[in-house]
Amino acid sequence: MKSEHIPKATIKRLAMYVQVLETLKREGSQVVSSELLARTCSVNPSQIRKDLAYFGEFGVRGVGYHVQDLIYSIKHSLGVDRVWKCALVGVGNLGKALLRHQDFKFRGFDIVGAFDCDPFKIGEEISGLEVVCTRRLKDAVKELGIEIGLITTPVNRAQRAANFLIEAGVKGIINYSPAMLTVPADIYVEYVDFFHHFYSVAFSITLDRHQERLGSNDEADEDD
Amino acid sequence: MKSEHIPKATIKRLAMYVQVLETLKREGSQVVSSELLARTCSVNPSQIRKDLAYFGEFGVRGVGYHVQDLIYSIKHSLGVDRVWKCALVGVGNLGKALLRHQDFKFRGFDIVGAFDCDPFKIGEEISGLEVVCTRRLKDAVKELGIEIGLITTPVNRAQRAANFLIEAGVKGIINYSPAMLTVPADIYVEYVDFFHHFYSVAFSITLDRHQERLGSNDEADEDD
DNA sequence: CAGTGTGAATATCTTCACAGCC
């Protein structure tokens, strides 16, 4: 692996390539060119080649990429060719939804602990997982080998949840609350904002209508 | 509104500013500087000023931004100062989760129709919404004034769901399935990939461990 | 040849630095 800095956008695209490649595989494709993959993903072919080049040379010149191999190579490069155990803190609406949405497990992210500090929630069972007091987080992380924490608490509890998770030894956090977290430099936080997609669509429609009203020259913009 | 092209990243950040500003408001702040807002959001202060400048001059020199006004100005600029009605197609695990997660409504995105083509699901009620046959989508979109479609079908049904939505007159689509959609130029599609956050965190942890093992010089990388 | 891998060119986004205003 070349150790230049890898753009975040590249990681995002690689995740997409895996999804698309898995569809292609299911449909029986053995080999795919950057050209075809690019068209399917609405990106530029050299973009794909560049993205892959960060991690190695996976293609065969004059032929393309072997689909199954490429899936594995990308997953291996990203470190998602194994199971990652996760703990979820905050069993509200969203937390429950994530616990029930067991596609995560299927894709290698297994939520093995659900935590909340509300005594009324403790003991409840969701998708076969018992909700446990947040105070027991530290032990659970150690016992179960949890490496990633998911924060689905209300915004005002998010920092506290983060502190608990970090103290327990988790190395990465996915924060579904709108709180911005303060964490040590060696903890990686990924912020998830469900709403920004809604905002983008709403904005885009609004913009379109404005332009229509102005009868301006329409400039069909690509999705990225 | 200046009508240069507005970066997608700007929209994403504006959505974040709104969230953070709403927290500040709740905590009693009346006024905020780009400096403070920037620190809270882990971005550069001029970034914030640039992002806002696309839409107007909302600040007061020497003072900062009035929190409540700024929230409203951003929302108005993005077109999210009103209710957008949405239809959801595909009432599986994920679809149900979104239907139950009624924060969307609170933030101005009201899911008023749930559709599925599975006869066993039709008639089921989720969060007070009856699941209806996808064939009745077109009428519902007209009757209820639906403008945005959410696709939560399995990957192989996503394109069909998109076709239904577009035919019904929806202008924007949020696609939660991993399918890449083919749509007319005037339909805006936003792709949501839950997994890429997991992939990013996993990759980041993996990378950290590699670097540790190499005992290399650590370069604490900023989160963006 | 057809299609990858990659340096060089271009386009885009971010940050700096400071003029302008309250």
Place this chain on the structure above:
DNA sequence: GGCTGTGAAGATATTCACACTG
């Protein structure tokens, strides 16, 4: 005085173009 708004500079990411190889 302090903080916004913005052109210019710098950094980053994307695309082109072509050498290279199975």
